[in-house]
Amino acid sequence: MTAGSSGSLAGLRCVLVDDVLTTGSTIAEAARALRAAGARVEAAVVIAATAAPARDADNTKRGILA
Secondary structure: OOOOOOOOOOOOEEEEEEEEEOOOHHHHHHHHHHHHOOOEEEEEEEEEEOOOHHHHOOOHHHOOOO
16 A cells, blocks of 8 residues: 655644454554655544454354354
């Protein structure tokens, strides 16, 4: 993921917004890309969160698999 060339977003203050948080990798990568372009990431907001796949990889706790 890229957000522009190095320094192209210098001085820009950002708040990241994600619809669903599962592992956090999308927000982490977006923050990395923005910082690489010179932006300052002030915060991150998530609308909904799910249990990480590693917590129940077989979905047995939800009764999905027999």
